[in-house]
Each structure stands twice: as C-alpha cells, then as structure tokens.
Amino acid sequence: MTKLSPLKRGVVVFLILGVLTAIEYYLGVNDVPTILLWAIAIIKLLLVLQYFMHINRVINPNKGGHE
Amino acid sequence: MNLSGIVKGILFQIVGSFIGAGIMGGIRALMGLPWKTEPAIVLGGLVGAIAFMVGVGAFKDWWKMALGEEVTEASEVVGKQGLSRYFGFSLDHKVIGIQYGILSMVLLVLGGSLALIFRVELAQSGLQLLNFVQFNTLVGLHGMVLIASILMGIAAMSNYVVPLLIGAEDMAFPRLNAFSFWIAVPASIILMSSMFFGGFETGWTAYPPLSVRGPMGIQMFFLGVFIVGYSSILGALNLIATILTMRTKGMGLFKMPIFAWSVLATSIISLTATQLIGLSFQLVMFERLFGMSFFTPSDGGNPILFQHLFWFYSHPAVYIFVLPGLGIISELLPVFVRKPLFGYKWVAMSSMGIALTGFLVWGHHMFTAGIEEYLRVPFMYSTLLVAVPTGVKFFSWVATIWQGKARFPVPMLFVLGGIIVFLLGGLTGPPNGTVSTDLHLHDTYYIVGHFHNTMFGGFIFPIFAAIYYWYPKITGRRMSETLGKIHFYLMTPSFFLMTFGQMRIGLLGMRRRIADYDPAMGFDFTQLLITIGGYLIAISILVFFYNLIVSAKKGESATGNIWNSRSPEWDILPSPAPVHNYAGIHFNVVGEPYDYGLIGSKYVELAQGIHQREESD
Amino acid sequence: MSSINNAIVSYQQKLAINRLGLWLFFASDAFMFGGLLVARFYLLGNKNLNLDQTLGLLVTSILLISSFFMNRAEVMVSEGNHKGFITSLVITILLGISFLVGVVGLEWGSAHFGPGDGAEGAVFYMMTGMHAFHVLTGIIFLSLVLRNGLNKKYTPEKHYAVEASANYWHFVDVVWIIYYPVLYLMGTI
Numbered sequence: 001m002t003k004l005s006p007l008k009r010g011v012v013v014f015l016i017l018g019v020l021t022a023i024e025y026y027l028g029v030n031d032v033p034t035i036l037l038w039a040i041a042i043i044k045l046l047l048v049l050q051y052f053m054h055i056n057r058v059i060n061p062n063k064g065g066h067e
Numbered sequence: 068m069n070l071s072g073i074v075k076g077i078l079f080q081i082v083g084s085f086i087g088a089g090i091m092g093g094i095r096a097l098m099g100l101p102w103k104t105e106p107a108i109v110l111g112g113l114v115g116a117i118a119f120m121v122g123v124g125a126f127k128d129w130w131k132m133a134l135g136e137e138v139t140e141a142s143e144v145v146g147k148q149g150l151s152r153y154f155g156f157s158l159d160h161k162v163i164g165i166q167y168g169i170l171s172m173v174l175l176v177l178g179g180s181l182a183l184i185f186r187v188e189l190a191q192s193g194l195q196l197l198n199f200v201q202f203n204t205l206v207g208l209h210g211m212v213l214i215a216s217i218l219m220g221i222a223a224m225s226n227y228v229v230p231l232l233i234g235a236e237d238m239a240f241p242r243l244n245a246f247s248f249w250i251a252v253p254a255s256i257i258l259m260s261s262m263f264f265g266g267f268e269t270g271w272t273a274y275p276p277l278s279v280r281g282p283m284g285i286q287m288f289f290l291g292v293f294i295v296g297y298s299s300i301l302g303a304l305n306l307i308a309t310i311l312t313m314r315t316k317g318m319g320l321f322k323m324p325i326f327a328w329s330v331l332a333t334s335i336i337s338l339t340a341t342q343l344i345g346l347s348f349q350l351v352m353f354e355r356l357f358g359m360s361f362f363t364p365s366d367g368g369n370p371i372l373f374q375h376l377f378w379f380y381s382h383p384a385v386y387i388f389v390l391p392g393l394g395i396i397s398e399l400l401p402v403f404v405r406k407p408l409f410g411y412k413w414v415a416m417s418s419m420g421i422a423l424t425g426f427l428v429w430g431h432h433m434f435t436a437g438i439e440e441y442l443r444v445p446f447m448y449s450t451l452l453v454a455v456p457t458g459v460k461f462f463s464w465v466a467t468i469w470q471g472k473a474r475f476p477v478p479m480l481f482v483l484g485g486i487i488v489f490l491l492g493g494l495t496g497p498p499n500g501t502v503s504t505d506l507h508l509h510d511t512y513y514i515v516g517h518f519h520n521t522m523f524g525g526f527i528f529p530i531f532a533a534i535y536y537w538y539p540k541i542t543g544r545r546m547s548e549t550l551g552k553i554h555f556y557l558m559t560p561s562f563f564l565m566t567f568g569q570m571r572i573g574l575l576g577m578r579r580r581i582a583d584y585d586p587a588m589g590f591d592f593t594q595l596l597i598t599i600g601g602y603l604i605a606i607s608i609l610v611f612f613y614n615l616i617v618s619a620k621k622g623e624s625a626t627g628n629i630w631n632s633r634s635p636e637w638d639i640l641p642s643p644a645p646v647h648n649y650a651g652i653h654f655n656v657v658g659e660p661y662d663y664g665l666i667g668s669k670y671v672e673l674a675q676g677i678h679q680r681e682e683s684d
Numbered sequence: 685m686s687s688i689n690n691a692i693v694s695y696q697q698k699l700a701i702n703r704l705g706l707w708l709f710f711a712s713d714a715f716m717f718g719g720l721l722v723a724r725f726y727l728l729g730n731k732n733l734n735l736d737q738t739l740g741l742l743v744t745s746i747l748l749i750s751s752f753f754m755n756r757a758e759v760m761v762s763e764g765n766h767k768g769f770i771t772s773l774v775i776t777i778l779l780g781i782s783f784l785v786g787v788v789g790l791e792w793g794s795a796h797f798g799p800g801d802g803a804e805g806a807v808f809y810m811m812t813g814m815h816a817f818h819v820l821t822g823i824i825f826l827s828l829v830l831r832n833g834l835n836k837k838y839t840p841e842k843h844y845a846v847e848a849s850a851n852y853w854h855f856v857d858v859v860w861i862i863y864y865p866v867l868y869l870m871g872t873i
Contacts, residue, residue: 006759014752021748025741028869034730037865044861052755052854058703135832135845239701304708312701338708342716350723350810359799359806361723367803372726376719 013051020044072155073252076123080253083118087111105283106356108264112257112290119253124156125246141241142647156249158241161644163248164227165541167219168534170248172612174216174255181209183605185582190598192586202582204266204284208259211271211288214384215255215295217522218337220530221391222248222302225330228537229306231636232324234315234671236648239308247301250294258291270580272377275362275370278351286355289348296345299387303334303341310334315635315649317656324634324660325414329394332418336383336425344380347373374436378429385518386425389489389525390418393460395533396482400464401661402632403479404471408661409463417463420456428453431500435509443502450500457493461486472664477551478630481532484559489524492517495570510580513573516566523562531555531611538615539629540636543643544622550614557607565600568593633660633670699844706848710855713818717859720811724866727803732871735808736794740868743786744860747819750779751857754826758850761833764840773830776853780823788816811863818856825849 004012024040049055088111092102120126128138141158152162153169185205188196197205226244230237238244261267265282278285310331314323350361351373360366362373401408408414430438430446464486473479495517498504508514531554538546572590584590628637636644639654653674662668757772791812799809829849832838838846 006762007756010752010755010759014748014755017748018745021741021744024865024869025737028865029737031872034870037869041862041865045858048751048854048858048861052751053851053858055707058700058707133828135835135837240705243705300712304705304712307708308701308705312697312704338712339715342712343719346716346719353810354806357799359810360802361727361806361810367727368806369727369803372723375726376722379719 009051013047017044017047071151072123072249074154076119076249076252077256079122080115080119080256083121084111084115086118087114090114104264105286108283109286109290109352109356112260112287116250116253116257116290116294120246120249123249123252125242125249128242142236146646156245158237158245159646160226160230160238160241160244161541161648163244164223164225166248167223167226167251170251170255171216171219171223171530174212174219175608177259178209178212178216179605179608181205181212182601185209186598186601188582189584190595191591192584192594194583197582199582200266200268200282203268203270203580204262206580207267207270207273207288208262209271211258211292212255213522214271214388215251215258215292217388217526218295218299219251220526221330221333221388222299224326224391224395224530224533225306225333226302227541228533228636229309229327229330230313231540231640231644231648232327232634233310233313233318234635234649234654235309235313236650238305239313240305243301244305247298247305250301251298254291254294254298256291257287257294261285261287261291272381273348273351274377275351275354275373276364279354279362283355286352289352293345293348296341299337300341303337306330306334307338315654315656321412321415322656322660323415324398325408325411326391326394326398328415329390329397329418332422333387333390336422337387340380340383340387340426342380343376344384347376347380350376371433371436371438374433374438375429378432379426382429382432383422383425385521386421389521390421392485392525392529393489394418395529396464396485397460398634399478399482399532399536400467401663402630403476403482404468404473405631405663406467406471407659407663407665409466409469410459411659411661413459414463417456417459420459421453424449424453424456428500431505434502434505447500447502451497454493454497461490461493476535476630477546477548477555478532478536480552480555481528481535484555485524485528485532487524488520488528488559488562491566492520492522492524495520508573510578511573512569512577512579515579516569516573519562519566519569523566534615536630538618539625539642540640540644541642542619542622543624543626544618544620545625545629546614546618546622550610554607554611554614557610558604561600561603561607563600565597565604568597568600572597633663635671638671639673695842702844702848706851710851713855714859717814717862720807720814721862721866724807724811727807728871730871731804732869732873733804733808733867734796734873735868736791737868739786739791739794740864743783743791744864746779746783746786747857747860750776750783751854753779754850754853758846761838761843761846762840766833766836769838769846770830770833773826773833777823777826777830780819780826780853784816784819784823787812808867811867815856815859815863818859822849822853822856825852 020040020043024037024044027036027040088107091107091110095101095103095106131138144158146152146157146159146162147155152159153166157163157166182205185197185202188194188202226238226248229235261284264284264287267273267278267285267288268281269278269285273285273288310323310327350359353359354361354363354368360368362368362370364370397408397414427449428446430442431450434443434446495513499508499514499517535546535551538544572588572593575590576588577584577590584594626642629642630637632638635649635654639652640648654671655674656670657672658668658670660670662670753772753776757769757776760766760768760772792809795805795808797805797808799805826849829846832845
C-alpha cells in the first residue's frame with residue numbers, strides 16, 4: 001500500500017472499511033459470537049489509525065513533514 | 068481601569084455564573100417548568116468557570132490562532148516583572164509554577180482549617196459544635212480540597228523545576244500550561260461553594276446512592292472536581308510532551324535527573340486515569356439532573372459500577388500524589404549525603420513500575436462492597452505487588468545514605484522525615500490490602516491514620532523539602548534555618564501523635580466519617596490528643612508561612628550554588644533564575660547526574676566557544 | 685541563511701511536539717470513552733438494545749464516508765490542490781452535520797426509551813450523547829479550518845491545523861467504529 005499515491009490509498013482503505021462494515025452488519029443482525037464483531041471492529045480501528053491518522057508520524061517523529 | 072488578571076477573572080466568573088443560572092431558568096421557563104435551583108447552579112458553575120477563563124485572558128491567543136492570525140511566540144512574549152506578574156496570565160513556566168504553589172498553599176490552609184473545625188467536634192464525645200450534615204460536608208471537603216491542594220502542589224514542583232532540570236526553555240505548550248493553572252482557580256471556588264448549597268453527606272468518595280439523593284451541594288463538589296481533573300490532565304499532557312521532546316542535547320532518558328522520571332510516571336497516570344473519576348462524577352451529575360439511572364438498582368443501575376470507575380482513578384491517584392514527592396527525596400538525598408544515588412536505573416524504573424502496577428489494584432477498596440468473590444484475591448496480590456517497586460526506592464535511599472557524609476540543613480531534615488513517615492505509611496498498608504484483615508479494618512480510623520501517613524510522607528514532607536531547597540532559586544534568598552528547624556521539630560512529633568492516635572482508636576473500632584462516638588468506647592482522651600496534634604501541626608505551618616514571607620525580603624542572600632548540587636539549575640544558572648532559563652547558554656551533558664564524591668566528574672558543562680557563535684549569528 | 689534553516693528545523697520540531705500533544709490528548713480521551721464502554725457492559729451485559737438497524741447502518745456509513753473525504757481533504761491540501769481541499773472539506777462538514785441529525789434528531793426521537801427509562805436508556809443516551817458532543821466540536825474545528833482555508837492560510841508545507849482537525853475527526857470516527865457494534869449489533873434481545 002505504500003506504493004500507491006495517497007489519494008488512491010485513501011480510496012482503497014475506504015473500500016476495505018466499507019466491506020468490513022457490511023460484513024459486520026450482516027454478522028450483527030444474524031447473532032454470531034460477539035468475538036467476531038470485536039475482531040472486525042479492531043481491524044477497522046487499526047486501519048484508520050494507520051492510514052487516516054498516520055500514527056507513525058508521532059511514533060517516528062524524525063520523518064517529519066506532512067505526507 | 069487596569070485590573071490584574073485574577074480580579075477580572077473572578078468578576079467575570081460571578082457574572083458568568085448568574086448568566087448561566089439565568090439561561091437554565093429561562094430554558095426551563097420556556098419548557099413550562101418551574102424554577103429549580105439544582106440545574107441552574109450546575110450550568111451557572113460551568114458558565115462561570117468558562118467566563119473566568121475569558122476574563123483572565125486565557126482564550127485570547129487561541130482565538131487569534133483559530134482565526135488563522137499570527138501570535139507572538141511564547142518565548143518572545145514580554146511578561147510583567149515584579150510581584151504583579153503572579154496575579155495575571157503569564158506564559159513563563161517559572162511564574163506558573165509559583166502560581167500553582169500559591170494556589171496549593173491557599174488550598175492547604177483552607178483544607179487544613181476545615182479539619183481543625185471538625186477535630187474540635189471530635190475532641191470529645193457528644194455533639195457540641197456541628198450537626199451531622201455540616202460535619203460530613205467538612206470531612207468530605209477536607210479530603211477533596213487537600214487532594215486539589217496536592218495536585219496543585221505537584222504541578223507547582225514539576226512546572227517550576229522540570230524544565231530547569233532538563234535544560235528546556237519552557238514547557239512544550241506554554242499557553243496550555245497557563246490554561247491548566249488558571250482553570251483550577253474557578254474550579255477551587257466552585258468546589259468550596261458546595262458548602263453554601265446545602266453541603267453533602269458522602270465524604271470525598273461521593274458514593275451513590277447517597278450522593279444521588281443527598282443535598283445538592285454535591286453537584287458543586289462534582290463540578291469543581293471535574294474541572295480540577297481537567298487541569299490535572301492537561302498539565303500532565305504538557306509535562307509528558309516536555310520531558311519526551313524538550314531535553315537538552317545529550318540528555319538521554321537515563322541521564323535525566325530522577326525527579327523528571329517520577330514526574331513522567333505520575334503524568335502517565337494523571338493523563339489517563341483522571342478521565343475515569345471525571346466520568347464517574349459526571350454520571351452521578353447526570354443521574355441527578357436527567358434521571359439517567361446508572362447507579363439506582365431499582366431502575367437497572369448498579370452502584371458498584373461507580374466504585375469501579377471511581378477507584379480506577381482514585382487509587383492510582385495516591386501514586387500521583389506520592390511519586391513526585393518520592394522523586395524529590397531521591398533527587399535531594401544524594402546532594403546532602405554527597406554520594407551517588409544508589410541504583411539510578413532501578414529507581415527510575417521503580418517509578419514506572421509503581422505507576423503501571425497502580426492501574427491494577429483499584430479493587431482493594433471494594434473488598435467489603437460486595438464485589439465478586441473471585442476478584443478479591445487477584446486484587447490482593449496486585450496490591451501487595453506495589454510493595455516491590457516501592458521497596459526498591461527504600462533500599463536505594465538506605466544504600467545512598469550508607470556511609471555518606473550527611474549534612475543536615477532544613478531540606479535534608481524534611482527528606483529524612485519524609486522517608487520515615489512514608490515508611491510508616493508503607494508498613495501500615497499491607498493489612499489494608501489483605502482481604503482477611505481489611506474486612507476488619509475497612510472504614511475505620513486505622514485507614515485514616517494510614518493514608519495520612521502516606522500523604523504526609525509522600526507529599527507534605529517532600530514539598531516542604533522542595534520549597535526550602537529551591538526557594539533561593541526563586542527569590543535569591545535563603546529561608547531562615549532556625550525557623551525551618553522549629554517548623555520541622557514541631558510538625559514531626561505532632562504528626563506522629565496524630566497518626567498513632569488515629570490508628571489506635573481505629574484498631575479499637577472507631578469508624579470514619581462519624582461525628583459522634585459512644586463515650587463508653589473510651590476514645591475521648593485519644594481523640595483529644597489527635598485534635599491537639601492537629602492544632603500543633605497547624606501552628607508549625609504558620610511558622611513556615613511566616614518564614615516563607617519574611618525571608619523573601621530579609622533572608623540571607625544566596626545567589627550561587629549553595630547546596631553544591633550537580634544539576635544544571637544550580638550548577639549553571641544564577642539565583643534567582645533568569646527570565647529566559649538557558650537563553651544564550653549552551654551546556655553539554657558530560658557525565659552521570661548523581662556521581663557525587665567522584666573526583667573530577669561533572670554532570671553538565673558549559674559548552675566552550677558557543678557564545679561567539681551566538682553573537683555572529 | 686542559517687536562520688532560515690533554523691526556522692525550518694524549529695517548525696519541524698514544533699510539529700513533532702504538537703503531534704505528540706494531540707496524541708496524548710487522544711489517549712486521555714480514549715480512557716473516558718473506554719469508561720463508558722465498561723459502564724455499558726457492566727450494566728447491560730450481553731443485552732441487545734433493540735435499536736433501529738437501518739438507521740444505525742445509515743449513520744455509520746455517513747460517518748465512514750465523511751472520514752474518507754476528510755482524508756482526501758488533508759491529502760489535497762498537502763498536494764496544493766486548493767479547490768479539491770475546499771470541496772472535500774465542505775462535504776465532510778455536511779456529512780458530519782447529517783450524522784448529528786441522524787443520531788440526535790432521528791435516533792433519539794424514535795428510540796423506544798428515553799434517558800430516564802432504566803439502565804438501557806441511561807447508557808444509550810450517555811454514549812451517543814458523549815460521541816455526538818465530540819462530533820459537534822469536530823464540526824466546529826472543521827468550520828474554522830474551512831474559514832481559514834477559504835482565506836488561503838494553508839500551504840502544502842504548513843497546514844498543521846488541517847492535519848490536527850483531520851486527526852480529531854478520524855478519532856471521533858474510531859470511537860464510533862467501536863461504539864456502533866457495541867450499541868447496535870452485540871448481544872441478544
């Protein structure tokens with residue numbers, strides 16, 4: 001994913017999040033074990049932290065700069 | 068008219084409170100509801116606090132930034148000089164540190180006086196002075212006002228000292244720093260005002276369901292604590308950012324003065340855990356205001372939930388209170404015994420260890436509250452585990468003192484007093500953390516004695532040591548040694564009288580937060596002794612204040628490195644500390660911070676030839 | 685020459701400090717949201733709140749799409765695409781407002797309990813209310829960024845305010861990523 005341009009990366013991440021949300025909804029209305037819902041929520045959370053919130057920028061401050 | 072910041076702030080707060088109360092009255096009138104005081108004072112208090120911040124000028128620069136305008140760099144803001152700078156909005160961390168100190172001491176006096184009042188009531192059996200609600204209000208406020216005082220006190224020490232110790236120009240976020248101080252002023256006023264809205268009956272822990280039903284003074288208590296909590300969170304955020312990013316070149320984390328480590332550990336707890344006490348208080352506020360039944364069992368709520376949320380902060384809070392104090396002890400001890408701090412890395416890590424273990428122990432306050440049986444033993448073990456890192460600190464101090472060339476000026480006396488009193492607090496702790504003994508000791512005066520030991524040993528003694536030690540850095544003058552010694556030798560035995568008395572009657576069955584007791588229990592004489600001990604402590608504190616104020620003008624002049632310390636604020640800077648800490652001075656970290664007695668070794672050294680380069684720039 | 689270099693270095697340094705401060709704030713705020721999560725499971729356990737699933741999915745999608753446009757806005761300002769930045773930002777704000785209307789206007793109006801109706805009501809209104817409060821503040825921050833953006837205050841090199849409010853917006857989204865399954869999907873009725 002690092003090779004993609006930032007705009008395209010945003011689209012890809014968004015699509016993955018959308019698909020995960022759809023799966024989550026489907027599982028949720030069909031009474032599956034809660035652990036699956038937690039797993040999906042945590043994957044979504046990590047995706048947002050990594051690609052939208054750029055958590056690396058604060059962990060590796062030397063990289064500096066925007067984008 | 069040029070009013071100083073604080074006066075303007077308080078005027079704004081008064082007006083804001085009435086506006087807020089009026090708005091709530093207006094909203095309710097529009098909805099066709101009659102006037103009700105409780106929601107009105109809550110909104111009034113909140114609006115008043117914000118109005119205070121507007122009045123003091125805390126939002127001015129942020130407003131400009133929000134509109135995209137340039138603001139002056141904090142380091143280039145020319146502040147006022149002289150005494151008046153302490154009464155207005157200043158961005159200098161040294162000024163803010165002293166402002167915190169003043170607020171802490173004011174709250175210390177207020178909170179202490181509350182105790183003096185209810186101690187008179189307790190000095191003999193029967194009711195003489197107070198009714199039950201008044202007594203409970205005083206006890207609860209004594210606790211919370213002094214907690215606020217302690218939070219302000221540690222903020223004072225960390226704000227003033229940490230940037231100087233790590234060679235920073237200021238804190239990471241100077242405006243946020245000033246904000247977190249000033250928000251605590253209206254918060255303290257709101258907290259104290261709970262007395263005038265009917266008081267409250269719950270003590271400082273504010274357990275529901277009593278806090279859901281009692282008089283509405285509890286709302287002001289909640290609001291005040293909530294805002295003080297925010298002050299503490301933002302202050303902690305600032306300190307973590309400062310310590311992690313603003314250290315001078317060459318000062319690795321393990322070359323920092325040890326006090327910075329303990330402040331880092333403390334700040335991690337107050338940054339995160341404080342949210343939980345804020346949340347728990349907010350939930351009770353909402354339950355009272357909107358009938359949201361979080362804690363009423365008949366409506367599906369559960370009061371134990373409150374205790375979980377509350378103690379998740381309020382136990383680690385104990386470590387927030389004591390860690391900076393223990394850091395002060397580790398910082399000052401090597402200076403006065405002229406020996407390296409024993410096991411520097413272990414001491415640094417023990418602060419972190421206490422902070423992290425502290426998150427896992429909250430349940431030990433709830434052994435008798437009806438929590439699940441299977442939770443008791445794990446919480447007992449995690450609680451006793453705290454003794455391990457704390458023990459590391461004690462062994463380090465003992466080994467540091469061992470064969471040292473001790474000097475005994477007043478700061479050293481308070482350091483030693485702190486060690487002994489905190490040791491007593493530490494030894495009286497495990498019986499409370501062990502389930503079988505806690506079932507007997509819970510909610511007795513033994514607990515009161517125990518935590519007064521930890522608070523005195525972990526905060527009161529160290530902060531006095533810190534004040535006597537860094538006072539010359541602030542004023543350029545020393546505090547009187549004679550008066551300091553009177554203060555110490557009066558306070559310490561009086562304190563032991565008080566705390567041993569408390570623990571004795573506690574073991575015999577005296578309950579906490581009770582205005583009266585049966586004369587047949589035979590507590591009257593010990594209770595009288597406790598009261599006398601309390602008053603003697605108050606007198607010794609008066610001596611301290613006299614010393615503090617008089618020495619500012621008449622103290623013996625002390626501009627150099629009077630304690631022979633290796634740390635940069637004494638070794639490099641003159642006293643009083645210059646306005647721009649190390650501006651134009653470059654120093655390198657060339658050694659270990661505590662190698663006292665090692666001939667020829669240095670911790671910091673002025674960089675050569677830097678001055679010319681600065682000028683040609 | 686060296687003073688220009690110094691200015692760049694000091695901007696970089698400040699950027700790093702500001703980012704750290706913002707993330708520390710997130711860490712702190714996350715504990716508060718975590719506390720509410722604890723309250724939900726402590727009081728309600730494995731109980732489903734029986735809410736309107738269509739509305740839940742709708743508001744969740746709206747917030748997710750707004751997060752996507754927020755990311756585009758931030759990328760575009762760093763690429764110097766002023767027009768795209770403003771457009772994406774406006775879409776983000778509008779979606780944020782529709783989320784608020786969806787939760788506070790529709791969901792609160794149509795839920796089968798009020799805030800005073802037992803633990804379910806208390807937990808649901810507290811959690812959605814606290815989240816909505818954060819959305820509201822996010823919208824305020826974004827509106828200020830929009831105002832300054834229209835005045836061309838941001839350059840591809842210096843736009844920390846955009847980055848910070850974008851991060852805040854994503855943080856609010858992250859909270860909802862957890863709250864959505866917890867409030868709508870988990871448990872049995």
